[in-house]
Amino acid sequence: MFVLGGAIRPIDFAGLRIFDYTAGHDLRSSLAVIDVPPGTGHAEAWSKRSDKYYLVIDGAIRFVLDGAETGLVAGDFCLVRQGRRFSYSNPTATLARLVLVHTPNFNLAEEVFVETA
Structure with a gap:
């Protein structure tokens, strides 16, 4: 299977731009590139x-995993195991870019977003 980048249309998700390379394909894993503009997350x-396997390929990200915060820069990696709480944001003035692999593949119905007061 080949997917040409020019054929991918970004999805806007709360200010993030998600390029889903595997949408519409019945695969065991899914792959996306995520643009994280400054001040979003x-x-x-x-x-x-x-x-979820996150690889920072450009910029910097503030990642929170089960309450522990870490700064990640291009070349850094974070594994978020099923069931673990996470969030991330871009605290810088420049765009950050992530590669995300879900295994098994992404299913929005199986994602739980924590409500904030």
């Missing part, structure tokens, strides 16, 4: 079914 969430 992913709200706290956890997955009922999949592990």
Whole structure:
């Protein structure tokens, strides 16, 4: 299977731009590239079914995993196991870019977003 980058249309998700390379394909894993503009991020969430593999390929991200905060820069990696709470944000003035692999593949119905007061 080949997927040409020019054919991918980004999805806007709470200010993030997600390029889902495997949408519409019945695969065991899914792959996306996520643009995280300055001042945006992913709200706290956890997955009922999949592990998530995040690789920072550009910029810097503030990642929170089960309450522990870490700064990640290009070349750094974070594994979020199924059931673990996470969030991330871009505290810088420049775009950050992540590669995300879900295994098994992404299923929005199995993602739980933590409500904030």
